[in-house]
Amino acid sequence: MSGPDPDAILYESPIHDQGRKLGGELAAAFGAADHVFFREAARFEPLAPVLSGAVGDPDATMDALVGLGEGCPNGGMLLSLGAHAFAVAGAVAKFAPDGMRATFLPRLASGSLIGAFAATEAKAGSDVMAMETRYGETRNGYVLNGEKAWITNATQADVFVVFATKDVRLHSRGISAFLVERATAGVTAAAAQVQGSPGNASLGTVTLKDVHIGREALIGRLNAGAQVFRHAIVQERILLSAFLVGSIRRALRRSIEHAQTRQQFGAPIASHQYVSGRIVDIYRRYATTRLLLQYGIGRLDLGSATEADASLVKLQCSEAAVESNLDAFRIHGAKGFETAGSEGLLDALSSVTYSGTSDLQKVIIAAALGLQP
Numbered sequence: 001m002s003g004p005d006p007d008a009i010l011y012e013s014p015i016h017d018q019g020r021k022l023g024g025e026l027a028a029a030f031g032a033a034d035h036v037f038f039r040e041a042a043r044f045e046p047l048a049p050v051l052s053g054a055v056g057d058p059d060a061t062m063d064a065l066v067g068l069g070e071g072c073p074n075g076g077m078l079l080s081l082g083a084h085a086f087a088v089a090g091a092v093a094k095f096a097p098d099g100m101r102a103t104f105l106p107r108l109a110s111g112s113l114i115g116a117f118a119a120t121e122a123k124a125g126s127d128v129m130a131m132e133t134r135y136g137e138t139r140n141g142y143v144l145n146g147e148k149a150w151i152t153n154a155t156q157a158d159v160f161v162v163f164a165t166k167d168v169r170l171h172s173r174g175i176s177a178f179l180v181e182r183a184t185a186g187v188t189a190a191a192a193q194v195q196g197s198p199g200n201a202s203l204g205t206v207t208l209k210d211v212h213i214g215r216e217a218l219i220g221r222l223n224a225g226a227q228v229f230r231h232a233i234v235q236e237r238i239l240l241s242a243f244l245v246g247s248i249r250r251a252l253r254r255s256i257e258h259a260q261t262r263q264q265f266g267a268p269i270a271s272h273q274y275v276s277g278r279i280v281d282i283y284r285r286y287a288t289t290r291l292l293l294q295y296g297i298g299r300l301d302l303g304s305a306t307e308a309d310a311s312l313v314k315l316q317c318s319e320a321a322v323e324s325n326l327d328a329f330r331i332h333g334a335k336g337f338e339t340a341g342s343e344g345l346l347d348a349l350s351s352v353t354y355s356g357t358s359d360l361q362k363v364i365i366a367a368a369l370g371l372q373p
Contacts, residue, residue: 009283010253012067015046015060019067023246027072032202033080034156038111041081050239051085051109053093055301062242062297066290069246070253075347078243079354080202083152084108086236088115091161091177095220095228100179104159116157117236118180118206119229122149126360128163129172129226133208135164141214142178144186147207152354154189154204158182161232162208163225175225178217186211230307237310237355238296241317244351245293247344248286248321251328255279258332269331278327285320292316308368311361318358321348 012020022044030037042051046064049056072078089108092101092115107113124130133146144164148154159181166174180187192203220228256279259270269275296313299305325348352358366372 010249013059013063015063016067016070019044019046019064020071020246021067023068023071023078025071026077027074030074030077032156033077033084033114033153035111035114037077038081038084038114040111042109042111047085048109051089051111052105053085053089053091053108053235055297058294058297058301061239062290062294065239065242066246066249066293069243070250071246072243073250073344073347075243075247075344075350076202079240079347079350080114080153080156082236082240082243083117084115086239087117087232088159088161090235091117091219091228091232092179094231095177096179097216097218099216100219104179108159113158114153114156116151116153116160116206117232118148118151118154118160118162120148120150121146126357126363128229129175130168131163131165131175132168133162133164134168135166135176135178138212141212141217142176144178144180144208144211144213147205149205150192150203151189151206153202154206155191155202157189157202160187160206161219161228162206163229164208166223170223172226174223175229176222177219177225177228178213179219180208180211180213180217184211184213233355234305234307234310235300237314237361238293238300238305240355241289241293241296241313244317244321244348245286245289247348248282248289248317248324251324251344252279252282252286255282255328255331275331278331282324282327285324289317289320306368308365311356311364314355315358315361315365318348318351318361321351324348 026037026040041047046060050061055061069078089105092105108115119128121131136143144162146164159179162178162180163175186209188207190205192205259275259279260268262269292313296305296309299309325345329345
């Protein structure tokens with residue numbers, strides 16, 4: 001009796017295959033995300049819905065994103081693309097007034113503008129709603145003052161979705177969201193110094209000093225910015241996880257190839273149970289995370305995805321990506337040091353912090369289960 005057909009068990013759709021090839025081409029052509037990178041990514045037709053802040057066909061979107069994640073080992077660039085599309089475009093598409101949406105969304109979708117989601121602050125950390133960036137009302141609009149930290153695309157962005165509070169004592173009830181152009185007086189950005197390839201996400205600090213904007217810059221309703229944030233972050237956490245599923249698949253394929261070709265003690269190392277067992281574990285994680293991702297994207301498409309749904313998908317995919325890339329590192333032995341930075345391990349480690357830490361995801365899920373007040 002023959003064993004399972006590896007081509008069947010690792011089947012990839014034409015869209016997945018196209019995404020994988022594009023991911024490899026983008027990684028080879030660009031060291032970091034910039035306007036040309038975004039324009040090249042925007043040419044991939046299956047990405048059109050998510051670049052416009054929507055979901056599109058759930059299966060096609062999943063295949064395109066997982067394929068990109070598999071083909072592109074530069075997780076920083078993928079994080080840049082995700083923050084731009086899933087959070088910024090998602091917020092503009094859902095909550096922006098008609099004029100703002102008509103002006104900015106097509107340019108975000110085409111890559112002619114780069115967006116950054118400016119919510120996180122150094123002191124607030126995982127408690128984003130404890131932000132100290134303030135907004136005040138003026139005769140013609142609003143004035144913003146504060147500093148945002150660890151913002152993806154900070155040094156490249158043309159526009160920022162900025163969250164600010166009317167009064168820190170109001171917590172989430174005082175938050176509003178604004179679209180701020182980089183060229184606005186008082187806006188500055190500085191690169192953050194980080195090690196490893198996540199630095200390719202153009203992480204940085206955004207400072208707002210007496211930044212005056214018009215009333216048309218408000219996204220959603222005044223003091224209802226928490227709703228904007230939650231919608232964007234649910235979409236971001238689920239769709240970013242597709243890149244992590246792709247990373248797991250890349251670790252799987254690399255490990256299979258290495259185990260079949262690397263000889264030890266006169267036989268391929270694939271014949272050793274410890275090695276083959278690790279590869280099976282990677283495949284198990286790939287298969288299960290893909291199913292969970294499919295569930296999450298389906299809920300997004302229906303408009304019923306909750307914060308707990310998004311946290312479960314993000315938590316499982318982040319942790320599985322770390323475990324799988326670590327297994328791949330071990331399977332490669334000393335050779336793993338040659339590719340640890342370029343083939344996913346460092347980026348997988350960073351995934352347990354961005355878009356909410358794994359511990360925060362557990363807090364959200366626990367609350368949904370009634371375990372916390």
